[in-house]
Amino acid sequence: MSEISIRPAMADDQESLSTLLAASYAGLKDSYDPHGFDAALPYMARANPRLLASGTYYVAEIDGVAAGCGGWSVEKPGNGEIIAGVGHIRHFATHPVHVRKGVARRLLQHCLAEARDAGISTMMCQSTLPAEPFYRSAGFRQVDKIEVEMGTLALPAIEMRIDLTAR
Numbered sequence: 440m441s442e443i444s445i446r447p448a449m450a451d452d453q454e455s456l457s458t459l460l461a462a463s464y465a466g467l468k469d470s471y472d473p474h475g476f477d478a479a480l481p482y483m484a485r486a487n488p489r490l491l492a493s494g495t496y497y498v499a500e501i502d503g504v505a506a507g508c509g510g511w512s513v514e515k516p517g518n519g520e521i522i523a524g525v526g527h528i529r530h531f532a533t534h535p536v537h538v539r540k541g542v543a544r545r546l547l548q549h550c551l552a553e554a555r556d557a558g559i560s561t562m563m564c565q566s567t568l569p570a571e572p573f574y575r576s577a578g579f580r581q582v583d584k585i586e587v588e589m590g591t592l593a594l595p596a597i598e599m600r601i602d603l604t605a606r
């Protein structure tokens with residue numbers, strides 16, 4: 440199997456990661472109300488320039504080609520709230536061609552290790568409904584059922600958390 444490598448995202452990745460995110464998030468359609476989902480997809484699929492420039496958002500490459508992306512921030516998605524010791528998983532996606540190869544797991548391990556080294560003791564995540572088993576397999580546990588605002592819509596999601604002090 441080809442090796443997965445991780446590098447920080449850059450502003451230049453905007454277009455290629457937006458394409459990757461669109462391909463990945465389009466696959467979620469069956470899990471959501473189709474009408475609402477179509478309207479929300481453009482918001483979900485746009486690589487966030489602030490995340491790309493943050494230094495804590497990453498691209499996973501296989502043979503030099505972007506296979507997945509994801510990162511973390513101290514700002515809570517949506518309202519930007521910052522609480523000392525708390526981090527937030529941001530915008531994870533694996534291209535459909537590369538799912539179940541361990542791409543997102545590698546990205547997540549990288550993010551959790553970096554966050555712990557930066558003094559984060561609790562990592563939060565607003566998981567899409569189908570991604571819940573992925574985060575659960577990594578040790579995250581459900582906190583609550585929530586709705587995430589995407590443009591004018593609110594998409595059902597699962598708030599999850601993991602304690603990094605025990606790892």
Ligand SMILES: CC(C)(COP(=O)(O)OP(=O)(O)OC[C@H]1O[C@@H](n2cnc3c(N)ncnc32)[C@H](O)[C@@H]1OP(=O)(O)O)[C@@H](O)C(=O)NCCC(=O)NCCS
Pocket residue numbers: 463464466467507530531532533534537538539540541542543544545565566567569570572573574576
């Ligand atoms: C969720 C997602 C990022 C997982 O990416 P991935 O690279 O395929 O995940 P990995 O291969 O690293 O999976 C690691 C483990 O997570 C679990 N897992 C991943 N996808 C799963 C699925 N669809 N069903 C059940 N368990 C799953 C498994 O335990 C897996 O290990 P295994 O393959 O050895 O059994 C990917 O499916 C995706 O992009 N989904 C659409 C976008 C999305 O919902 N993103 C999350 C935003 S919060």
